[in-house]
Amino acid sequence: MYTFQEIWGNQRLLQHLRIAVKNEKTSHAYLFVGGAGAGKRMIANTFAKYLLCSGRQEEACGICDSCRVFDSGNHPDVIHVTSEKKTLGVDEIRGQVLETVDIKPYHYAKKIYIIHQAHTMTVQAQNALLKTLEEPPSYAVFLLLAENEDAFLPTILSRTVTLKISPLSEEEISRYLIQKGLTTAEEAVFFAAYGQGRIGHALELIEDETFGQMRENILKQMSQLSSMKLADVLLLAKEWEIYKNDYRFLDIIDLWYRDLLVAKSLRDEGFLIQKDKKEMIFSAAKEPTEILAKKAAAVIKAKERLKQNGNFRLTLEVMLMELKENKT
Template sequence: MANFKDIIGQESIKKHLQTAIKTGNLSHAYIINGEYGSGRQTIASALAKTIQCQSKTDDTDACGVCTSCKQAESHNHPDIKYITHDKTSISVNDIREQLNNDISIKPYSSEYKIYIIPDANKMTEQAQNALLKTIEEPPVYAIIILLTENCDSLLPTIRSRCVTLTMNPVEKDKICTYLENKFQLEPEQAQIAANYCQGNIGKAIRFASSSDFIEMKNQVLKLLKNLDSMDIASIIDTIKEFSTHKNDINDYLDLMLLWYRDVLMFKVTKDANLLLYSDEYSAISEQATKRDYENIENIIAAIDKAKVRLKANVNFDVTIELMILAMKD
């Protein structure tokens, strides 16, 4: 569990929360909004750990050595509760049993009692209404932290009673430095990771710690550079190859999107310095020359549509085949 000082980027959010801790002006409820991998959980954990710390450093960060910090780091702190759920959604019973029925019990060893709800956007409407009653009149010692990919999925009445903090993309140079120091990546490899992750530190870390990622990138580049000359049988073979990596398909699709955005960027600017796949200048330049703007934009739209279909659990093979055929057309 990280301290505030260990968090890469998000300076405005850290400053807001650390000032609130130092001045004793904490809100009773926060929404931390950002895409998967953006660091929502890390921010929430650092906030909870620092609030509960028994000997804060300058009142703005956890010491990391006191009993409370050790308990927080091991997820055994009696006054930091994580709301869990077994199904695809967070039910009204999950909220009632783990939060509403527990919040009236005073903190065990701390001034505050903190509830963290990961995937708060998965709460059913009934669950949100149950939570709303608590957020409207919480005990003075309670702090509720909702983590969400889409704060618009929460009821307006909940949003209006929370302080909303939105995660920002992390600067590329900060990600590069972090990956070089933390994972001993070569500068060139760190640059590729920073380009790929588009400011998402979680994606960058996954890249750095994955032995399969380079192979995945090479598979994508092989397909994209040869797509126009491939026959239907070869395309089907590629689809089957992708089918063995269903859990990583969004990474495949993101790599494809970056490629075609490079093609579009180069077609518009002719500036090789703006390319994310800078070492593929020749192939990108060739595709930018022979494809028109509408064709490139249609391909990007096809990939985006595939991501939406897969998220909606549309048949995997059919979705990927339609996408690749649209790309080939």
């Protein structure tokens, strides 16, 4: 668990961390920036374990006291700073960082604070942390995990080494999913595209049964749309109220038309994103490309309307009418 070898992509960033540890030139504070599911926690944990290992070579040894206790999840000198609220406030920083930072590590050379969702830190919380970042005890290392840098005070940014976690290519994610035996080769393409460069996001979707069911349901309805009566099509808007808080169903419809267009114009399954549904897609791709393009545009328009808080039912009814329309 937690080896550099397990991490896909971002090899330069990992090499930077590894060399810093080997040369004993680690900084007191790092800011890892990447979207949800990009691998921030994985990278921070791997770095922390390596930093604390007493028998490390190219990787943490996995057998020293520190490694063993790290793998158990109860390392006394690794503190995970979290909040149960939407923001990380000054109380959390005081209680979980400032009150303990002057106490020397229990057993090991370093004491590592991993601050989760650091981009949600309030200004007061950042100011409270700042003093410690300016004059940290020699043993303290802060790993701030954040989805973006915008929320930070310049004074915080100037005292941390910022490391940006790059998204992986869809091919890399596909290969990962197949190699780990998590999906078939055909499903992998879909989840990789949907994961938007973030393995964690793709993994979440694979495990999310709600998403799987939603996808099956929507694709079935989409494939039947042309043979349905307009009145029944409009009823879908009511049925979809179960997705009122989960607009991913529109992404699925969006992808459906994207793939219909590919099937119609290129006639090559190699370019489909939903390769696992290729039969369904090819048999539904009957309308002229201009009509399909118009329908794809209607889906995007509906997404935008909902984003601007448009009426859910009405927006979907308008969209469904356009999806049912067969004229350009």
